[in-house]
Amino acid sequence: MDTEAQHTERGSSSEPITGDGEGSRSARSPRPSWPRRLLRRPGTGALAAACVVFLFLLSTFVVQPFLIPSGSMEPTLRVGDRVLVNKLAYRFGAEPRREDMVVFDGTGSFVDEAPRGNPVTGLLRAAGAALGLSEPAETDFVKRVVGVGGDRVVCCDGRGRLSVNGTPVDEPYLMPGDAPSNAPFDVVVPRGTLWVMGDHRSRSSDSRDHLGSPGGGMVPVGKVIGRVDWIGWPFGRWTSFDPSGAFADVPEPGAAHG
Template sequence: MSHASDPAATPDRPRKHRNPVWASIREILIIVIAALVISLVVKTFFFRAFYIPSGSMEQTLQVDDRIFANLMAPGLFDLERGDVVVFRDELGWLPPVAAAPSNPVRDFFTFVGLSPDPSNQHLIKRVIGMPGDTVECCSANGKLTVNGVEITESYIYPGDNPSDIKFSKLVPEGKVWVMGDHRGASADSRYHEDIQDGFVDISSIEGRAAVISWPLNRIGGISGHDEVFANVPAAVK
């Protein structure tokens, strides 16, 4: 047989055979490294995992639900009334928490963005008022109004009132007014008027909650309920 088509092989230097074990290990390493790089890119620019520690967003979100938030909103995608958002607790709404004990497996999944980071304090609420909106409670019919229009909030926890606290707020530029869906169990904008008048900085928002990823029987999208705000006029700028 001629070796003319194989310059690496000669009668004096036979062609080397590839070690199948090393080849398999190399392929696995390439796949793992690629997966890590993709995970880090996704975590940094696209989606991040969070978990739900309280019942303030029931029934939309349950305690211990795991979600993924779209990090491109706000940013490439605009925020809208009704969006469920995750934001950093930069104003001290939450009490301090003790550091969780180290766990190598959990730390790894947190690093690649597949598990929530327990060391960071975040909250999750629904945006009710955008910059320029006037949000009031309550109308003669017991409903919230946005820019003078009553809204029927289909996402509120069964049996809850839209609010047991009266308020009237004009949302400043660069901020939002947020409320939990479980109004009777949510320490939201209404309860923090002593801190920045209850408003949350848009710059503190990590992203828009997009998908419930765990438990398996609750996997699905998280609705912004556009229909609730469909008749609300544009904010006054």
């Protein structure tokens, strides 16, 4: 049996005929998918590279996505949330305020020094973190500002509340069931530094855990990367953050001490 002849006959009879008598090109060689067609267009590679550069610059100087890697800020921030960090919030003379959620470099306060590793791997990881695609560096942390320079922060009073400059503070953002702190403390925050804590106090390693460290648990204002202003992903959790007014009645340090 001449199978080659059968295949030839079957192929020719099943191909659609175009107006010029030739078989359809799509039947013999499928058209490339739209991403490939797009990439083949002149200038597409340069446009893609420009978009990547633009996103990287935007992330470096204006707004950076930040992947939340732990539950220390629950219920406000959950594991896997991608928040948008406003890097312009503290430019031009502005400084962090009580209740702000901040991302900061904990080198010298929460960790001794940045861990060393493969420079290429580190560069790739940094690029991924800058775009919110991978976990942040091990030296980057997100916490809530509870005390600013000059504040006296004490926990806890007779009703189990934290107080700042002698004024009790009710913290609505705390994880339900959590106490403001299970460990008592009484600190005065040095000028130019911050006292920071997580919202899930029982699961947060924060300023309380570094009282005995060289920095005393205080985060230098200059180490703050930016303020968490929005949850950008997942879309179902998209939200912006406004102050709750928890610290509205707290007097300034000079008024409290003098």
